[in-house]
Amino acid sequence: xxxxxxxxxxxxxxxxxxxxxxxxxxxxxxxxxxxxxxxxxxxxxxxxxxxxxxxxxxxxxxxxxxxxxxxxxxxxxxxxxxxxxxxxxxxxxxxxxxxxxxxxxxxxxxxxxxxxxxxxxxxxxxxxxxxxxxxxxxxxxxxxxxxxxxxxxxxxxxxxxxxxxxxxxxxxxxxxxxxxxxxxxxxxxxxxxxxxxxxxxxxxxxxxxxxxxxxxxxxxxxxxxxxxxxxxxxxxxxxxxxxxxxxxxxxxxxxxxxxxxxxxxxxxxxxxxxxxxxxxxxxxxxxxxxxxxxxxxxxxxxxxxxxxxxxxxxxxxxxxxxxxxxxxxxxxxx
Amino acid sequence: xxxxxxxxxxxxxxxxxxxxxxxxxxxxxxxxxxxxxxxxxxxxxxxxxxxxxxxxxxxxxxxxxxxxxxxxxxxxxxxxxxxxxxxxxxxxxxxxxxxxxxxxxxxxxxxxxxxxxxxxxxxxxxxxxxxxxxxxxxxxxxxxxxxxxxxxxxxxxxxxxxxxxxxxxxxxxxxxxxxxxxxxxxxxxxxxxxxxxxxxxxxxxxxxxxxxxxxxxxxxxxxxxxxxxxxxxxxxxxxxxxxxxxxxxxxxxxxxxxxxxxxxxxxxxxxxxxxxxxxxxxxxxxxxxxxxxxxxxxxxxxxxxxxxxxxxxxxxxxxxxxxxxxxxxxxxxx
Numbered sequence: 031x032x033x034x035x036x037x038x039x040x041x042x043x044x045x046x047x048x049x050x051x052x053x054x055x056x057x058x059x060x061x062x063x064x065x066x067x068x069x070x071x072x073x074x075x076x077x078x079x080x081x082x083x084x085x086x087x088x089x090x091x092x093x094x095x096x097x098x099x100x101x102x103x104x105x106x107x108x109x110x111x112x113x114x115x116x117x118x119x120x121x122x123x124x125x126x127x128x129x130x131x132x133x134x135x136x137x138x139x140x141x142x143x144x145x146x147x148x149x150x151x152x153x154x155x156x157x158x159x160x161x162x163x164x165x166x167x168x169x170x171x172x173x174x175x176x177x178x179x180x181x182x183x184x185x186x187x188x189x190x191x192x193x194x195x196x197x198x199x200x201x202x203x204x205x206x207x208x209x210x211x212x213x214x215x216x217x218x219x220x221x222x223x224x225x226x227x228x229x230x231x232x233x234x235x236x237x238x239x240x241x242x243x244x245x246x247x248x249x250x251x252x253x254x255x256x257x258x259x260x261x262x263x264x265x266x267x268x269x270x271x272x273x274x275x276x277x278x279x280x281x282x283x284x285x286x287x288x289x290x291x292x293x294x295x296x297x298x299x300x301x302x303x304x305x306x307x308x309x310x311x312x313x314x315x316x317x318x319x320x321x322x323x324x325x326x327x328x329x330x331x332x333x334x335x336x337x338x339x340x341x342x343x344x345x346x347x348x349x350x351x352x353x354x355x356x357x358x359x360x361x362x363x364x
Numbered sequence: 365x366x367x368x369x370x371x372x373x374x375x376x377x378x379x380x381x382x383x384x385x386x387x388x389x390x391x392x393x394x395x396x397x398x399x400x401x402x403x404x405x406x407x408x409x410x411x412x413x414x415x416x417x418x419x420x421x422x423x424x425x426x427x428x429x430x431x432x433x434x435x436x437x438x439x440x441x442x443x444x445x446x447x448x449x450x451x452x453x454x455x456x457x458x459x460x461x462x463x464x465x466x467x468x469x470x471x472x473x474x475x476x477x478x479x480x481x482x483x484x485x486x487x488x489x490x491x492x493x494x495x496x497x498x499x500x501x502x503x504x505x506x507x508x509x510x511x512x513x514x515x516x517x518x519x520x521x522x523x524x525x526x527x528x529x530x531x532x533x534x535x536x537x538x539x540x541x542x543x544x545x546x547x548x549x550x551x552x553x554x555x556x557x558x559x560x561x562x563x564x565x566x567x568x569x570x571x572x573x574x575x576x577x578x579x580x581x582x583x584x585x586x587x588x589x590x591x592x593x594x595x596x597x598x599x600x601x602x603x604x605x606x607x608x609x610x611x612x613x614x615x616x617x618x619x620x621x622x623x624x625x626x627x628x629x630x631x632x633x634x635x636x637x638x639x640x641x642x643x644x645x646x647x648x649x650x651x652x653x654x655x656x657x658x659x660x661x662x663x664x665x666x667x668x669x670x671x672x673x674x675x676x677x678x679x680x681x682x683x684x685x686x687x688x689x690x691x692x693x694x695x696x697x698x
Contacts, residue, residue, distance in 0.1 A: 058409060063518050064447040064587055065413035067510065067523055070404030075392060078490055079399035080456045086497040113398040122414045124458075124503050156412055163420040165500025169458050171414055184397050235468040253398055263644070268396070314573065 034136050035129035035161075040104035042127075042136065042159055046145045049140050050154050057120070057155055066156035068120060071175035077116040079172050081107045081255075085165035093209040100142025106255065107172035108150050108234035109308040113253040115182040115243025116143070116174035118152035120211075120235065124169040126162035132263065139168070150236055153236065180243040187250035187269035187313030189342040194248075194259060194312045195321065195335050199258050200286025200297070205229030207289060221285035228283065231306035238263050239298040239310055245325030250313035257305040259357045263346050265313060267341025275338035275357060277350035301360045313340060368470050369463035369495075376461075376470065376493055383474050384488050388555065391454070391489055400490035402454060403449025404580040411450040413506050413666075415441045415589075419462075427543040430469035432446035432564045433502060434476025440589065441506035442484050442568035443642040449516040449577025450508035452486035452570065458503040460496035473502070514577040521603035521647030523663035523676040528646045528668050530569050533592050534631070539563030541623060553563020555619035562617065566642035572663040573644055579659030584647035587691035593640040593691045596672070597680050599647060601653055609636065609672035609691060611684035632684065637692045647674060 034042060043062065051062040059067040070076065081090055083103045091099075104121060111118050123143055127136065147154050152172065204227035208218070215226055237254075242248050251270060254261045257273070266273040282301040290297035312334075313323045326334050338348075346357040376394065387394040394659050395403040404410065414673060417423055417437045425433075440453060445452050457477055461470065481488055486506065539559035542552070549560055570586075576582050584603060586595040588595045592609070616635040624631035644669075647657045672682075680691040 054404045059448075061515055064444040064448070064585075065411045065506075065508075067448065067515055067517075068410050068412060070408075070410045070509075074404075076402050076404045078402065078454070078456055078505075078507070080457050080458045080490070080503070081379075081491075081492045082494055082503065084460055084494055084501075085498060087495050110398040114401065115394075115673065117397070120412070123414055123503060124416050124505075126416060126418055126501060144397045156414070158413075158414050158415045160418055161421050162418060162499065162501075165496065167416075167460060167496075167501055167503075169414070169416065169501075169503045171412075171456060171458075172399075173412070174399075175404075181392065181401055183393055183401075208628060223543075251398075 031132040032136060033129060034127050034131045034133055041161055044307055046140050049144055050340040053153055057126040057153060061156055067154060071119065074177050075177040075181065077111055077114050077174040077176055079110040079143065080168055080169065081110065081170040084167050090109045091166065094230050096138040101146040101231060103168040104143055104146035105168045105232045105234050106308065107170045108236060109232065109253045109255065111174040111247060112183060112234045112236045112239035113310055114176055115180050115239045117174040117240060118150050118172060118174045120153050120155040121147050121169040121175045123154060123157035126160050126167035128162050128166055131166060133273065173187050176243065176328035180246065182243050182248060182251035183240065184250055184252050184265055184268035187265060187271065187340055189271040189340050191249060191313045191315050191340050192319060192336050193262060193338045193340065194314050195258065195281065195309055195337045196238055196332055197282040198283040199309065200301030200304050201225045201228035201283030202232065202306035203300065204283065204286040204289035221288060225230050225285035225289065226284065229306060230305065234308060238318045238332060241325050241328045242312060242322065243270040245321055246320035246327055247318040248312040248314050252311050254311060255305065255309045257303050258311065259359065261311050262291055265311060266340055266346065269340065271340040271342065272340060272344045273340050273346050275348040277348050279335060279337050281333065281335045299358050303350065365369050367462050367463060368465045368467055371467065373493055379471060380474050383478055387487055390486060392426050395490055397659060402489060405453065408509040408511050409515065411448050411508040412616050413444040414503065415439055416501055416503040418501050421520065422524060424557055425500065428564050430472040431476035434459050434473040435565060437502040437504045438477055438480035439566045439568050440569060440642065441504045443566065443587045444695040445506055445508040445583050446570045446573035447516065447570045447644055448510060449514050449617040450510040450573060452484050452506060452508045454489040454507045455486050456505040457488060457491035460494050460501035462496050462500055471636065484568065492542065492677060510577065514580065516577050516582060517574065517585050518584055518599055518602035521599060521605065521674055523605040523674050525583060525647045525649050526653060526670050527593065527596060527607065527672045527674065527683035528648050529615065530551045530572055530644055530666055531643045532615040532617040533641050533643065534635030534638050535559045535562035535617030536566065536640035537634065538620040538623035541627065542653050554607055555622060557618065559619035559623065561632055563640060566640065568642060569644045572666060575605045575659050575662045576646060576656065577654055581652040581656035581659055582646040582648050588641045588645060589639065590644045591637050592645065593636040595645050598678065599645060603674065605674040605676065606678045607672060607674050610680040610681050613671050615667065615669045633692050636682065
């Protein structure tokens with residue numbers, strides 16, 4: 031298989047350009063110049079984020095196909111935009127490529143990036159290719175827009191407000207554990223297979239973020255990149271409150287429960303500590319709860335669950351069978 | 365020395381935040397949320413670029429101090445903005461940190477990033493920290509603005525136009541060669557020491573890019589990240605022309621000449637092929653030459669030199685002692 035080291039940088043850029051559609055009119059200068067030039071959003075604020083996927087830290091090439099790696103690198107960035115209530119506009123892609131990366135994998139990775147971006151209305155506007163002496167690094171910058179009074183932040187919540195969670199938790203962590211265990215994905219039962227999809231192909235909750243931001247029913251929001259426990263702590267910390275989750279209320283992914291019981295792990299601990307679900311966690315004042323739920327009905331069948339509340343008492347706790355336990359610490363990067 | 369692996373991600377983010385000044389009012393939400401929220405430029409276009417510095421590809425930790433690595437990662441991005449005639453506004457920083465990176469180096473790297481950004485009017489608005497299983501990777505996204513009719517691009521030039529180059533060439537390549545040779549920088553003569561500074565601390569030609577873009581005297585511009593030969597080829601290719609450089613006209617850095625002669629290399633070949641000078645190369649129509657030079661007088665003593673021209677005949681050539689030689693190929697990334 032030919033590797034990227036057999037091509038010149040200009041050849042790789044040319045391959046990449048062929049995979050990107052014609053840019054829309056608001057992109058004045060796209061891929062191929064020193065920088066991209068775009069029309070800024072009008073009457074809206076701009077939202078900027080960057081996040082990277084690094085080989086052997088966030089993914090393994092032996093476990094996950096290049097196309098999925100590219101798609102996920104975009105999704106995790108768009109999830110950050112979703113947590114601000116923003117609509118994606120453009121992305122930039124900075125790749126560090128090991129010399130031995132097959133050209134086919136380069137193409138598939140770029141296809142994954144472009145297709146994930148386009149499916150959420152974002153355009154690949156520019157980027158950079160460099161050689162890596164070690165891991166494959168996929169760094170994405172995402173740029174979106176949000177109306178001024180509709181920005182969701184981490185720090186606007188107050189004690190007494192409810193915590194609402196989209197979708198389910200624990201699935202992605204179970205998917206990663208399944209890949210690490212060397213499970214044959216074709217032989218898995220459907221809920222476990224779905225966990226691998228949750229890990230490899232997270233869906234940024236853009237529509238929900240936007241709808242809830244538009245309803246102005248939530249006082250704060252964060253996405254679940256490092257797990258529910260970590261996200262809830264960060265939301266509470268930024269808002270200067272404590273928090274209490276309800277174990278019985280948690281929407282644990284059925285595959286995560288199955289995996290946890292087979293691995294002899296506590297399903298609740300596993301689900302709240304496990305990262306990469308990329309759901310949204312909202313803080314909702316009691317008097318806005320009906321408006322929040324009404325807005326949520328527009329979120330295309332995505333469930334939302336009240337999982338706890340912020341409280342004045344400091345600390346992060348989970349209630350379970352009538353007693354309080356300290357909330358486990360989430361995934362830590364360093 | 366404590367390493368970054370001894371700290372939590374939140375500790376590292378806290379250290380980083382302490383090193384960044386109070387954000388200006390147009391940054392609505394800065395470091396610490398899921399994404400940054402900023403006021404977009406008004407009455408101007410937005411310019412977006414991303415570029416990374418990767419350990420053992422673009423720098424070595426044993427040769428270059430962490431502060432300079434951070435500063436250079438910003439400078440190479442701002443150089444791309446300069447080549448578009450843009451003014452910097454904000455940067456995002458995405459770091460992949462080896463576990464053994466000393467915390468002091470982390471601090472110094474961030475100081476280098478913040479200080480380089482601030483000295484050119486850009487604000488560090490957000491970013492991401494991740495662990496690296498291999499090299500230190502410093503990925504920067506830079507965002508600037510430019511007035512609509514003042515954008516400089518690569519593709520607007522025509523055959524017959526002059527090529528003008530800021531500053532000098534070959535210095536950065538000589539600096540890299542000196543570092544690679546293990547030279548004791550304190551013992552070097554001043555012009556050679558300056559070469560190491562050129563390599564480690566390139567100065568983005570922002571004022572020049574802006575002044576020339578404002579004069580509308582140049583039809584095209586590119587920065588010299590991969591050397592003059594590569595930049596001239598790319599400018600000519602994007603404009604559909606050939607090109608001819610004049611060897612005798614080249615402003616070769618005196619340290620580059622000294623290094624080339626000691627290393628028994630041809631100084632012209634060395635200077636045109638050597639990368640990382642981060643000067644600007646402009647295409648200037650003959651009828652706009654006086655306006656270009658008049659504008660350039662506002663560029664604070666930075667010299668500019670006519671080094672050749674674009675021509676209808678295809679190919680990239682350099683004239684020397686009355687005969688034509690093919691232009692050497694510049695630095696290739698892959």
